[in-house]
Amino acid sequence: MKAPSTSANLGSGFDVVAVAHDAYFAEAYASVGSGCGVHVRFKGFDPGSDNTVTRAFLKLFDLLGICRGVEVEVVNNIPVARGLGSSGASAVAALAAFLREAGMKVDPRIVVEAAGHGEAAAAGSPHFDNVAGAALGGAVVITSLNPLDFVKFSPRLTFVVGVPDVPPMPNKTKVMREVLPKSVEFKTYVKQISRVAALVSGFARSDPALVARGMADDVVEPARAPHVPGYSRVRKYVMEAGALAVAISGAGPAVVALVNEKEVDAVRSAVLRAYAEEGIKAEAKVAQIAEGALET
Ligand SMILES: Nc1ncnc2c1ncn2[C@@H]1O[C@H](COP(=O)(O)OP(=O)(O)OP(=O)(O)O)[C@@H](O)[C@H]1O
Numbered sequence: 001m002k003a004p005s006t007s008a009n010l011g012s013g014f015d016v017v018a019v020a021h022d023a024y025f026a027e028a029y030a031s032v033g034s035g036c037g038v039h040v041r042f043k044g045f046d047p048g049s050d051n052t053v054t055r056a057f058l059k060l061f062d063l064l065g066i067c068r069g070v071e072v073e074v075v076n077n078i079p080v081a082r083g084l085g086s087s088g089a090s091a092v093a094a095l096a097a098f099l100r101e102a103g104m105k106v107d108p109r110i111v112v113e114a115a116g117h118g119e120a121a122a123a124g125s126p127h128f129d130n131v132a133g134a135a136l137g138g139a140v141v142i143t144s145l146n147p148l149d150f151v152k153f154s155p156r157l158t159f160v161v162g163v164p165d166v167p168p169m170p171n172k173t174k175v176m177r178e179v180l181p182k183s184v185e186f187k188t189y190v191k192q193i194s195r196v197a198a199l200v201s202g203f204a205r206s207d208p209a210l211v212a213r214g215m216a217d218d219v220v221e222p223a224r225a226p227h228v229p230g231y232s233r234v235r236k237y238v239m240e241a242g243a244l245a246v247a248i249s250g251a252g253p254a255v256v257a258l259v260n261e262k263e264v265d266a267v268r269s270a271v272l273r274a275y276a277e278e279g280i281k282a283e284a285k286v287a288q289i290a291e292g293a294l295e296t
């Protein structure tokens with residue numbers, strides 16, 4: 001099964017918003033046997049024995065009150081530790097592959113809950129945005145954390161995703177969650193919730209200008225931007241090139257720009273020029289909203 005890359009947060013939607021895009025995909029193959037226990041093989045990047053996939057299966061079996069013998073192979077083509085949801089997508093693709101092989105239909109909320117708990121292996125704490133996007137596809141909004149629930153929208157959005165080739169920060173997502181402020185001023189809170197409202201309204205109306213308004217952020221991005229190589233220059237250049245908005249993708253360092261089709265080439269060139277001037281090799285991919293692993 002395939003699971004798409006995702007950009008979580010989109011500025012103001014920290015931990016509750018993610019978009020699935022067709023920039024990259026993780027794939028997983030599963031076989032189901034007798035017995036009880038999961039064996040995972042990773043082709044390419046191998047995170048080791050304590051990984052999101054194994055934890056996701058343990059949580060899934062716990063939630064379903066079952067145990068099965070499962071062999072899984074993960075082929076993850078989503079750049080790791082870049083803010084593109086690679087750890088979450090590998091877990092979602094693996095769970096989806098298992099469920100198909102086992103002939104099981106399971107409530108998507110259970111799959112997302114299991115994969116989101118698996119994220120603790122990568123981020124230090126569970127979070128459900130990337131995995132909800134990878135599972136459902138489209139633009140997903142977490143509407144309740146306990147019990148977990150979410151709403152999927154299918155807006156027509158076009159992105160340019162800039163992926164810098166920089167040495168991965170050890171425990172990157174965990175570190176980028178530790179730099180976040182512990183509190184915000186009430187007036188900032190009100191500004192932020194109006195932005196999340198703009199994100200959701202923009203998803204519902206498939207209105208890029210409204211989504212762009214929601215991608216502004218006065219809380220998470222200012223805390224993280226200093227740790228994202230080239231971000232201020234990329235941000236400046238892509239906005240000058242006509243992007244509607246730009247944000248750190250997930251916990252970074254990748255960036256995600258929302259664009260109108262007619263600005264795609266100019267914004268993609270601006271991303272590459274900005275990184276080049278920073279002396280950073282980078283990739284810039286044009287991406288559309290993608291379907292999730294549970295759709296196929
Ligand atoms: N499947 C995995 N299991 C456990 N740890 C992982 C896995 N994949 C990556 N990691 C590690 O977790 C950290 C975050 O990696 P991950 O790939 O989740 O980041 P990301 O793609 O940037 O995701 P996000 O969009 O959540 O920031 C890195 O230190 C990485 O080495």
Ligand SMILES: N[C@@H](CCO)C(=O)O
Pocket residue numbers: 008009014015016083084085127129130173176177249250251252
């Ligand atoms: N919402 C999470 C996503 C990580 O991709 C964070 O920003 O830490």
